[in-house]
Amino acid sequence: MKPILKILRSALFTMALTASTMPGQSAALAFPALGSSANATAAQPWEWPVGPQPADLRGAVLRDFDPPDKPWLSGHRGVDLRTASDGAVVTSPASGIVSFAGVVVDRPVITIDHGGGLKSSFEPVSGFLVAGASVGTGDAIGSVNAGHCAAIPCVHWGVRKNGEYIDPLSFFLDLRPSVLLPVVRRG
Numbered sequence: 001m002k003p004i005l006k007i008l009r010s011a012l013f014t015m016a017l018t019a020s021t022m023p024g025q026s027a028a029l030a031f032p033a034l035g036s037s038a039n040a041t042a043a044q045p046w047e048w049p050v051g052p053q054p055a056d057l058r059g060a061v062l063r064d065f066d067p068p069d070k071p072w073l074s075g076h077r078g079v080d081l082r083t084a085s086d087g088a089v090v091t092s093p094a095s096g097i098v099s100f101a102g103v104v105v106d107r108p109v110i111t112i113d114h115g116g117g118l119k120s121s122f123e124p125v126s127g128f129l130v131a132g133a134s135v136g137t138g139d140a141i142g143s144v145n146a147g148h149c150a151a152i153p154c155v156h157w158g159v160r161k162n163g164e165y166i167d168p169l170s171f172f173l174d175l176r177p178s179v180l181l182p183v184v185r186r187g
Helices: 003-020
Strands: 061-063 079-082 089-091 096-104 107-115 118-123 140-144 154-161 164-166
Antiparallel strands (some): 079 154, 118 154, 154 164
16 A cells, blocks of 8 residues: 555544544444445454454554555555464454365465455464365454564454455445535525
């Protein structure tokens, strides 16, 4: 993601958090899709995959989604989520079928096909599941291995929709650009 877009996204997120805590305002005004799948178009609400969902989602993200301009360029095709410890349990954010459980290069990876063109991948996650296993929302799929974020325990979570990587946080936050409307003054 371009630096200016990161700054704007961060500013909009901060403004939305501030608005959601103002007296007389509800979080639904700041985050119309919070807790729903409206922005990411999943058939079911998704759950946070590592421990209880934190109040501050941004504080749980160690590295943001930063897709490359072209599919063959380098980038960060997911988010790195802070975990309580190495060995922390990772759960399925939505029901689905394990489409891959194995090692890619030198890391254990688990991929879940949620249907509707959506797939989640987690690394480095070791588990007991095999391809073809059915998982429900919140089911344990494995545990975090050490080393992905150096000394900080974390898991990388990537989501693809019809083969294209999308920001996993779009299942929890409304990441659509804000549109400023003119103020209408009445009489």
